Amino acid sequence: MGMCPYARAFAGEVLSAPGVGGAILTTTCDQMRRTAEWLSLAGGPPVLLMNVPATWQTPAAARLYRDELQRLGRFLVSLGGRRPRRERLAETMERYDACRAILRGAAGTLGGRRASEMIARFDLGEEPDGSASAAPPCGTAAPGRADSGQCCTPGGRRAALPVALVGGPLARGDERVFDAIEQAGGLVVLDGTESGVRALAAPLDRRRLRDDPLLELVDAYFGTIPDAFRRPDALLYEWLGRELAASAARGIIVWRYVWCDMWAAAAARLSEATGLPVLDLHVSGDEAGLGRTVHQVQAFMEVLK
Amino acid sequence: MISAGVDGGSRAIKVVLLDCRTRKVLASGVCDQGVDHDGLARKLLEQLLKKADLARSRIVRLVATGYTRNAIGFADTTVTEITCHAAGVRHRMPKAATIIEIGGQDSKLLRLNPDGSVRDFAMNDRCAAGTGRFLEVVAARLNAGLEGLGDLARAASSPAPISSMCVVFAETEIIGLLASGARPEDIVAGVQASIASRVAAMVGRGAGAPVVFTGGVAMIPGMAEALAAALKTPVQIAPDPQMTGALGAAILACRQACGR
């Protein structure tokens, strides 16, 4: 009772998935911080709890993040990895930077589930190719899905209601929420979940990257990714303000797991901060919960209409 | 000398009369719980005394236990059902090391010391999903009596996964399963597995053997098997599981009266 279903599922995966050589969790939420300890005691693979500072405006916080990146590196070496040369680190960062650019472009054109899946595959090591950002012709069904008659670009045959999906992480299977939104007449035009574009680091400074890749890594990740756990959380609302305006979303669906305090509190603020209608979807992560999610989404879309 | 144990549970009142010298049960009985906890318990006690042809004055000590124990005004003292179930089970099964008691409204785990005293315990009394209440809900949904659930579960071929952590939502899940064509047999088996897994979560790291299952829910066929599967260890059902609380109370009454 009281344990976040995502944290529980993550812990389950660490202990049961084959071939897991190590687990890395961060302090961005108390649930994961304590899950890391629980995993350490459970006799599974080695665990690293990476201390990601909540504050961000001080040099001390950035220094802590940098130190933790180096500690992460040592952990990976202890698992059999190799410490990279500076040039290699810079090359990898450039490559990932290019991938993120593709993903951002794809999110802008594909929208919804497909973009989310691309990001998920990228997170698992699959780099997108440049053609991924090309949108299918209007009226063409996405592979494996029946043509719902919905169109992903404005001016299509039938306009879907643009909504933003904002919040915590999506676990495997949770992408069905995109389907639920589309089936109810909506379209996710801004994926601000932890699994979406919000969590993509900003473009790198190529010159600084060559001078000090680690410092650039700190600036890019620590300095630019907005989230509800950061204190103060001003960056999140700045980002939301910009992106909501650009996407013309007419409503916000907050995606969070039950017992997630950070996004629960954020959900309460979003309406007054943005002036948009907000649906607070707190999901339990089980099959029965999906039915409830669908109902709530349908009701929300009716409200927006 | 005779002692008496009264277990005023949330659903039923149980009474046991015990011969303090031989520790044999002289009479036992059960009635439905109601509003007048004291009156109902008193009436049941009188009925048993009459049936056993014993006078009230023969009872040297009476201990009340269970949810309504403090409402039973004629008890000499009260003891919680944790201690009573431990005493009652060990009386019948002297080697019991772990006791799982599932009643209508709660479930308990008791770990015993070698001498039968309680070493540690845990209770789930905030969530109906690990209690007999869940089975009642299922029985009602399937238009089956509680006693019929066992037969249904035995005929299951593929227990339906019940994922909800709350009985209310689980009931919705069951409706959905029926609507999608799931067999009632598989649903019942899934519910039993779900209850067993909730209870197993209380057990945590390993249950000392032997594990004994008691309480009213132990009488429902299929539950012991579900529990054994969840715990990955054999589970024995206590004899007359609904009465172990009252039996334990009577035994403790004996000890208090006789000093042993």
Next chain:
Amino acid sequence: MSGRAKRLTLQELDRLCRRRQASGAAMPAYAGPLERHVQDGDRRLLRLEYDDSPAALRLWNFLLTEEDRLHEARAAGRKIVGTMKDLGTVPVMAYSLPNVVAFYPDGAWWTPCVMELSEGLFGIAQSLGLGDAFCPVRAMAGAFVNRAHFPIPDLLTCSVGATCDDFSAIAQRLESLGYPILWWEMPSRRRPEPGEPAVALPGGFRAPESQVALVRSELERVRAALAELAGSPLGDEELTAGIREANRIRGLLGELRHLAYAADPCPMPALEMLIAEMLAIHFCSDRAESAAVLAELLDEVRSRTTAGRGVMPAGAARLFWVNPVADLRVMNLLEDCGARLGGTEYLFCHALDAIPGDLPPMEALARMALADPMVGPSVDRAARIVRDARAFGAEAVVVSRIPGASHCALEGTIMGRVVRDELNLPVVELEVPPVADPLWPTLRTRLEALVETVLERRKR
């Protein structure tokens, strides 16, 4: 005085108060019948039972008049600092300044306990999106909105990072309502890596030197803010004096705890001990007076211990209690069930240890802050519990869960496992909401069963 010390109802305690007033006994200016607080809305006070000593009367009066003192401080032009989340460090710094008072706005989470929903703080929090999935600290948000309790502080500080999510979320919500907060980072305390420079912390933990350095640098920011607020320097000399005073109070409390939890019969009820311990972290907005209150309580406990007077019969089951309770009545209940406290860990045991006096003050404070058991792994907290439970002769451990508190989901399991492995003691978890009435039978059953288990174990 002979015979057992008694627990009194509020009316009986107030009769004691009036008798003392009539007799001309020396009483502090803030003293008076507690019923005046009931008239203010603290209806819960009517259902508690109190120790019958003048020392306890003074303690209760001191606790319940904190808001009055804060308003007096504001009227007198003193600066008020609301210190949030860190338990015990920033107030030490604040009270080192001559015209500054510090308090814990999150102490308002107790307010519903003594005010039985009459002020609706939880309702206000709910309207801000902070419902009962958040811990009772959410009452703080209500108190800021209705401004019916403490004066709005001149400066708010809040530690974040290795802190519980609900507190962080509640404080952020507060900031979004227009209350600027000085956030300072508390790293998640970890074991030093091989070869990593490490330091010993008070309480027995070790931590990387780099983490201590980070906390020190963060506390320097707090120091600067406090000095600017006060308009006077907060140098090492001032801090050293402040630490000395804080240690005096910690020493008094340490002695009080030692006697109260070790002596048999138990000389002071659980409820008064819980309140006394809280004084260690915030001094109830009057550092000097909190020392006097604790000294009087200690005298009473010494006197009772010498005379063999207790509030419970000798031999009551000793329970080590983990986490403070949202409903204070549970402290009465544990005694009603035949138990007494045999040690406690109320989330801030680091604030009960002496701040090192042989280190530069900021280094000492940084090490003390990092020694907070809540910022490290639960096994560290459990290690402290084991040590103290052993020292106090505890016979069982109760982990009281705080509804909605993110740390409670997992830590009880971990702590229970460590306690059982190390001490072979029974461990029971129970959840205590702010108004525990609906759960009374189940709480009583668990505590009674635990007492039965303890008494049975003694026979072995």
